[in-house]
Structure formats: structure tokens, C-alpha cells
Amino acid sequence: MYSRGTIYCQYNYYLVKYYALFFITLILVKLYNFTPLCSLCNSTKAFTQDGDTMRNDRIKVMLTTEGTYPFHQGGVSTWCNFLVEKLTEVDFTIYSIIMNPFVTQKFILPSNAGMIKVPLWGTEEPSEHLTTPFSKVYTAKRYTDKKIVESHFIPLFQNLIEEIINFKKNPLKLGGVLSEMYKYFQEYDYKNSFKSEAAWEVFKGIILNYTNDGRNKLAQPSVFDLIQSLGWIYRFLIILNTPLPRVDVTHSAAAAFCGIPSVLAKLENRTPFLLTEHGVYLREQYLSLSRRGYSSYLNTFLIRMIHSVSSLNYALADQVSPVCVYNTRWEKMFGVHPGKIDVIFNGVDQELFSMRQNIQKNPHPTVVAVARIDPVKDLITLIRAAVIVKDRIPDVRFIVYGSVSVPEYYEECLALRKELALEETFIFAGHTDDAPAAYRTGDVVALSSITEAFPYSVIEAMMTEKPVVATDVGGVKEAVGGCGIIVRPRSPEQFAQALITLLEDPEMREALGKEARERALNYFTIERALELYLNSYQKLAFGVAEPKVIPLNLKRQKLLSEKGYALAEIGHWREAISQFRLAIDAAVDSTAVPVLLTEIARAYNNLGNFDMAFNELEKVEAMVEYLENNRIA
Template sequence: MHVQHGVRRPGAAHVTLLTEGTYPHSHGGVSVWCDQLVQGMPDLDFEILAVTGTGHEPVVWDLPAHVRQVLSVPMWGEPPAGRSPRGRALRRLAAAYERFLTALLDPHAEDQFAPGLYTMAQAAAEGTLSPFLRGDRAIAILAAVWNRPGLAVREARPTLHDAVTATALLEHALRPLAAPPPRHGVAHAVSGGVAVLPGLAGLARHDVPLLLTEHGVYLRERYLGYRTAPYRWPVKALVLGFFRLLAEESYRRAALITPGNRYNRLWEEQGGADPRAIRTVYNGVDPTAFPPAGPEPGTPTLSWAGRVDPIKDLETLIRAFALVRAEISEARLRLFGGTPRGGEPYRERCEALAAELGHADAVTFEGRVDDIKDAYAAGSVVMLSSISEGFPFTLIEAMSCGRATVSTDVGGVREAVGDTGLVVPPRDPARMAAAALELLGDAERRGAMGEAARLRVIEQFTLRRTIDTFRSVYLELPSRARPPTAPAQPAGAGSLAG
């Protein structure tokens, strides 16, 4: 879906936001962050290149006029247009794909990842990559590569079905390479992973600097997600190898990396990012938009706000609440937030768990709320139970509203909370319940924590500071001298230059 929106203004700085599954087609913390940047910089021109599911997702945010266009890049809808290569072009692409696959599976050949990727990017621009990956030749190449002697994956005896499955997953993951890459200004990827692919292509073809912001650690979340994915180990090894090497290439090529917390920075440095190219920029909120929430509810209540998703680990929260209710029979748990398409089975599982534990009457799924402040005001204590986070908006919004919090120790949570809330290990219902009971049992402490939390937001995590930082980055990057953007490629491999 291509939405032409505004008109480019001569002389205005230009930013292309690269998103995946978020802005402007869905709600959630990252989408809020994107909207804050866009709304806060009316003097800049924005385009949005959004990796989506089918390409038919509606735009759910009101976009200002300085958003020039929105281009949706579907990963699971109709494949990109084009036809399979022939002759010399086919041989060149097949050779590049073989090097690419070898890099994913052989630790001694990882330096072939980038040359293979950029050659495939050129094929994607020519409309030949997706048809090639949907053909028998690509499957045969993979079957040959991962059955080579000496590769660990060979010991798992990968099957033809594995080869078909893995090739299909790679074909979908590489579809963003077929999108028109950014041609000027700054390309700002607001997550790692496949959203970065058009940015890497824009850097290689048009020397557009790449800015990378990771809210959560994309690679870590892929590791977590693939633990329970319905694929055999050879498929998982290949796909996770792709995400790992893509992360490393993104870190190497980014002109600047702006993690939302120090925890992400450690992952990025481990992945090969130059520490000098990393600048931590915390998320921010407008304290006037999230004023003190006022009196607590009359009934002891735990509230939660977010997207109903396995990564939010509502099952641990429900189990913790069962332990709380064993001590405080009148306690309530109120869960605010929408369920994304495809997430209904997870919500149903959570509802079934509450019923199984005997607390269906006290656990309510409230759905999306018109004003998120109401979700925070609904709780005596605001909870966060995620197994992975960056620097969560729901947490600093609740803090700005003056509510005491109990959160899991993931991502930048401890950096956000400081000593103004309680932090517990993830996936530990007993520790979470103990912390909630500790605060529910001490109104004076809850009040003091809430006041300190709001002051901490005002002093350190304001929206104005975030916007001013990114405006200076957007204006600075295009004028920087940059090193060569793409590695040298073997003769005949093709290039993205020009």
C-alpha cells in the first residue's frame, strides 16, 4: 500500500523512518515513540517505509502533512513483482546465494554474508530475487550446502522439507530488499532486523546514512521466539544465523546507533558495534500529558497496560496475582490493552489460566482504553511482567502519573525506575507477588514512591529532551564523512553502486 500524503518542501531536512509491524499501522510503545518524533518535528519532512504483514493493514495514526508518503512493504502478502533470472545473471545470483547460505551455517565463512547480501539486494532491485528464492534452484543449493561434511547442522540430518521451509522463511525475510531504498536525507531504522534491509540498500546505493534505534533487542527477541517455533533445528539454525549476521552488519554499517538504554548498548557492542558510534537516548514523555493520577481505587488493584502478547508474559502476572489474592481476597487485576491480530489464542490461554487458578472473577481484560492515563489510575500499583523490553513507555508514563510500580528486570527497566519502584526477576511469580504485596500493604510507601517516580521523569525522561536530541542527529548525519558502505565483492558478483 502506497499512500501519498504531503508535498516535499525545498530545503527541509528529510528522514525516512524504517519500521516493522508498528508505526503507522498499529499501536504500541514503538509506534507512540515514532509519532512523538514525527509530531515534534514539523520543520522536517518524513517518509515511512513500513514492513507489514499483508500490505492491507490500515494506517491507524493521524499523520501530519509533513509526512510525505507511507509505503507498506508486505512480508506475507503477494510476492514482489519480477521474474527469475537467466543465464549469467542466474549463475551470479546462485553463486552469491550459496556464499550467503554458507556464511549462515559455517562460522569460518561469515565474512561472505555481506557480499552475498548486497548481491542479492541488487537482484531484488532488478525483480529477480524473490522469483529465484521461490524456485527449485534455491532449495537445491540449500540442500547441498547444509549437507557438506564438517558442518554441525549436517548431524541433524536436514530433510527436503526442512530445505523448503527454510528457503521460504528466507524469501519472506528478504522481501524488504525489493522496496525502493531511501535516496536522500537520513534513513532511521526504529528496530533491528528486516526493517534495516532497505536502509542498508540505501546506504550502499545512494550513500544515505543509516541511523539505528533498538527499543528492544531484536536479535534476543528472535532467539526467544524461535525457542518454541514449530521448526526443526536445521531450520532454526539457518534463520537465527541470518538474524545474527544481519544484526552484526547493521551495527557495522550504521553511522550512529541510539539504543534506548544501556542494556541494549551491551548487546550492540557484543555484536560488533563501535562504541564510539553508540549514543544512548532515553524515551521521554510529556509530564503535562501524564499528570498525577489522583486517588487510588477503593479496592486493592494491580493494573497493567500494554499489548496482549507472549513477550509481555501475562501468565506470570496472573500466577503472581493468584498468590496476592491468597493474602488479599478482595484484590483485583485489571489488564488494559489490545490484542493484535493472531494473538487471540494467547489471550484465551491467559483467560483460561485465570479460570484454572480460580480467579476469573477478579482478572479482567479491559481491551484498549481511550485514555491510557485511566489504565494507570485504575491501579494501586502498576505492573510490568515482560520477558523483554527496551525502555518501556508504559513504565515511564505510569511513573509520570505518580504510581508505584513493580517491574521485571529486563532491558532498561532498572535504568528507568531507579529506586522509585520495585524490580523483580522475570518469570518469577513468587517474587512478583511478594513485591506487589509489599507495596499493597504500605500506603505511605506507595505514595512516596509515586511522588519520587514523577520527579524522576521530570528530571530525566522528558519528551522535549528526546526530540531535541534526534533533531540534532537528523541534521548532523548527512554532513558526516562516512567510510565505504559495502564490502568488496568477488569479481562478477555485482554491486549496488550507481
């Protein structure tokens, strides 16, 4: 007979060995591209009969956006529209986070795309945007009483607030809290929970205790500050009150709040998560702080909340694909493993942006900028450069095509234009639906931004065979290469001199324009970008860069193992063992067999049958060795 201590030690030995072998199996799956059965068991893909195989016809992707597609114009929206319109073999669900429900939709979705709209403001009830039956909403409100809030919601809420305000971030902890909150709001009411007296008292207590310690570097808040910061949490996390669709891959357009649905899908459904970064979201928020006029407390609170969300995206994304190499330095700084980073440059339509020979010559030397009227585009510098260029080339014209994003900034630009007597020289032409024609009206294309990622305006100009003068920000230098002139940001004198050089030398303009188009054709076509994104979807969804064909014996193995997992989940260990053994027999050479054997060992451990657990672990070792040898052979 074994003593209790002997049994306990033996149990721990088997348990440690079980997990060690389990992780060895997962490593082999990763290194040798084995197809783990768990990826099949949790798949929601539709299969159709194809001879002796079952084949997936279409990939389902949830594309998440924030303040962009399909409700606003801009580079990110252009990128989204390319993906959705051109990848016709993919079924998209657009999960669009918008400021309010009254925003006008700017893009018409194609037939392969549906949409979930999530307005953060402009609604009285957080469930107004949902199709949830009134009876369910009413029931949730009815059952969300003080006792439920204090016992179920408040512990999660407390962890959430502590994670947001802490300078050191724990993204896995935050992900777990958000996942549990998402489950909570499937049953209980969002508004009654967040706006409860208990939530206010806990929030106030945590913040005041934290700010009393000077080492935490968070200023003392006013009552208004407390209300405002809690209001931000309430509004931004309405995402947690929105049910998720079942898809094969999620794709977030930023490491921002729009990445939270992707995080939830990964934690809830094990859905692979692709993150694209156009700009660096956290950096952009830092740059915009000075314009907001918030108190010190609100500035710090907001940045720490955004830092938490960005870190969460980076930690849980399976693939991080910035649109330029420049962004990778930020991602690595925030802990993204280099192996997860795969740069995919933006691309443009080479036919749409071709240089047509029948364009009439400009009556005046002309500089064109395609940019929205926004402080980050730094049109003030371009206006100041224009007055310098005009002194040298009196008949020069500057034309800016773009909508007004920040009215106050537009007024500032108009005032400076008037002060410098440039009303006839510097023209705001408004938004254009024909960007190629806009570029063709210029001799030189200018970009004066103080921050960018990989701007479409640069590669579109290059594809139109136009030389570019641009500021050295983001991935601009990567795009331009040696086919234009790069200048310092916020330097009107240097910008003006570069423009004068090109405007006075038509041969240089022509040579740089031809080189620019050649470079764009080699690196920045929409076809190249679409191919890389489709390959990424296929790789994440199936483990290979082409649609996965699953033999019928693996299909049977999948079904049997699903039964085993379901039985194990409710504690029916012996029945689970039986189903796992049938699953192994269905495809004995499958790379999923080691995983199934470890599940059988786990079941025996739970039954207290340690000898049988040990036998199964021995089989795992042998099977792993067999699979590895076959791979090498």
C-alpha cells in the first residue's frame, strides 16, 4: 500500500511530466507545422464535399476598425476598402467602433461583407445598437441587483481599474479581466453594473488611495476628473456588451480599443488574431495630448488606459504586421517578439494611378498636397514654405486637396495665408473623389506631416510618376527611397529649398518621377499587399498559406475528439477516455495523437489512476519521437 505522501508525490510527478510533454508537443506543432487537433476542434469553418476530402471554401474574417472604415475617409479606410473589395474569396464582418450612431457611412460594403456598428457615445442605453430582444434586456436589468453587482462585478471592476492606472502593465491579467467581464455582460446589465453606487465608491477609493502616494506619479483629481475618467471607461468598454461573431481570423486595424474584440475572440474561441499598425496608436495619443486641454490627472489616466489597451493588443496578437519597418522599433520596445512581426507595406492600384500622357501642361509651376486639414499634417509649415518659394518663383501655385478634419486648425491656416498675402497662391480645394487626377495637376507632390506611418499620398504620387518632397517621419523614407527629397519636419526653409530645386529643374523632376513609379511597381502594388494579407489569413486559419484540405479520417478524428473534450469538461472522465481512444484509432498517424494521449493521461490523473496516466505519458514520448523522425525523414 502506498502512503498518502507517496501518492501525493507520485501524482505531482505525473502531473509535471504530463504538462512537460504537453508543451513539448505544442513546440513540435509550432516548429514542424504539425496540425494540432485543437485547431480543428475549435474551428467554425464550413466544409463541403470534395471527392474523398472535406474542403473549406471561404475564410471568415472579422475586421475591426475605430473611427475609420466605413464611416470616414482617410488612409486606413482606403486600406480597409481595398481588403474588403478585392479579397472576394473572404467573407468579412466589419466590426466598426464609431463615436455616435449618427455618423454617415462613406463606403458601400460589397456583397462579401456585413457589419456590426458599435457607437461609444450618443446612446442612452448601451444595448441600443444591438438586436437583442427587449425581453432579454429587461431580464438582464431585473437580475442585476446590488448583491450581484457586489459579488460578481465589483471584483472584476477593481482589477480593471488597478491595471489601468498602474504604470507597469500586465496585459495577460487585463485580458483575463476583460474576458470575464464579457461573460458577465452576456447575463447581466452593463449600465446598472457600471453606474451602481458600489462601482463609484470602489473607483473613487482606488484612485484617491493611489494618488495619495507620490511615487505613483498620478495627480490628485477633482470630482469632475473622477466622473470624467470613469465615464471614459464606461464608454470605451461598451465593446464588452457586444456579442462576437464566430469567425476564422480576426484582424484589427490598430493596437487600440478596436483590438479588444479580437482579444476577446482569441480568449473565448481561440480565434487567431492579426494586428495591423498604420501609425503607432500610443505614440499618436501622446502627440495629441497637448491639444486636449485636460488636467494633469486626466492626461495621465487616459494615456495609461491607452497604454494598457495597446500592450494587450501586442501581447495577444498572433501576427503583428506594421505597414512599415519604422513601426517595428516601437513594437519591439513594447515587448512584441520579433518572430511575430511581419511587415506588409501598403499598396496602390497601378492602373488607377498611372501617369497619362495626355494631361495638359500646368500654366503655373504647381505643388500639390493630398491631406486632410489636421494639425498632424502641419500645413502651417507648408504655407510658410510657400511664401519662400513665391519669392523665387512668383507664379507658383500650391493646391491642397482634403477635407477639414479640425475646423479650428483650418481657421488658423486661413489666417496665416491672409497674413502672408497668399490667397491667390495657396488654394484649399476641398475633398476630392479623384485622387489620381489631383496628383496629375501638380509638378511636385508635397507631404509636410509631423507624424505618419506609411502614407498613401506618397506611394500614390510615386505611382503617378510624380517626384515627392516629404518630411522624414514614420516610414516615409522607406517609401521614397532615393526617388524624392526628404526634409526635416517643421522646417519651412528646408522644405522650400527642396521644392525650388525640383520646380526649377524639369529634367530632374522627370527622372525622379520615372524612378518613383518603378519603385512603386516593384514594392507597393495593391496586388502584392493583397496576396500577403490573404496568405496571412490562410496561415493563421489553417497553419498553411493555402486552403486546408482535411481527409475524412481526420474529420472523424475531429468529431470524436470534440465529444471527448465535451465529456471531460463536465467531469465524465471514463467516457472521455473512450472517445479520445476512438479518435486516435481514426487516424493513428495524425500529429494530433500526442495531444489526445496527454488528454487521456489527464483524465486518468483526475480518476486517481496514476499508473495508467504514466503509461499514457510513455506513449506520448514514443509518439513524439516517431513524428519527429518521420518529419526529418
